[in-house]
Amino acid sequence: MNAKPTKTGNLLVLTKITAILDSFTLREPRLSLSQIRDRTGLPQSTVQRLVTNLVDQGFLDRDDDCYRIGMRMAFWASPATRGVPALDLVSPVLSKLRDLTGESTALYIAEGTYRVCIALAETHAALRREMHVGKIIPLHIGSAGHVLLAWQPELMDRILESPLEPMTEESLTAPDRLQNKVREARRLGYSISAGEREDGASGLSAPVFDSSARIYGAVSILGPSSRMPVEKCEGWVEDLLEAAENMTRVLGGRFPGETGDPSS
Incomplete structure (x- = not known):
């Protein structure tokens, strides 16, 4: 007679614990009790009790007056992705972002x-930008290129050693314009472009990092400018950044500066 209530109670506790753990992100790896409470909507007493238990079990670590995901969780996470190809890990994230925006998404x-x-992950719309796996594009062209260069200054210097050839009239061929765009991508954490690779096409991209906090790639949303004006792209920035963070997570990556990385 008591089995069902006990099971239900256990599931409720697990749901609350999951909500607490989901509060932590790569952009906000350290949270106070009040921040956890605000993100979960749980009562302060519940948060304090569960967080204390999670610390005792090694699921969370105390960091001054804040908390972060415990190293025990990282130990468990390692086998989850071992042996799984990177593309298999990121493809579901691309598909989810495609379904959310309705536009094609890609990783470069x-x-x-x-x-x-x-x-x-191609859009289901009939009108789409031409893109295929294996497509090669000059690095100085488009939002994905700007993002990839933003965290690779030596590669940026190499790019500037040669003339910047255009693909359209909107392509950035002046070194100072490209440098400004790349610096902006680094400052904002994303880049938006229009018409640089092909006329009437737009894109926005954000960085994905590996376990050494080095840039792994750039995740992008791409489509015709008629469906992706600047205002629409700006409205998708948070969704894009969330996808980039999720990709970084499943690849076992971390953001530059997260643990005092000098490349921050």
């Missing part, structure tokens, strides 16, 4: 002075 990496599309 830098190869030499070019960027290469290594994963793609």
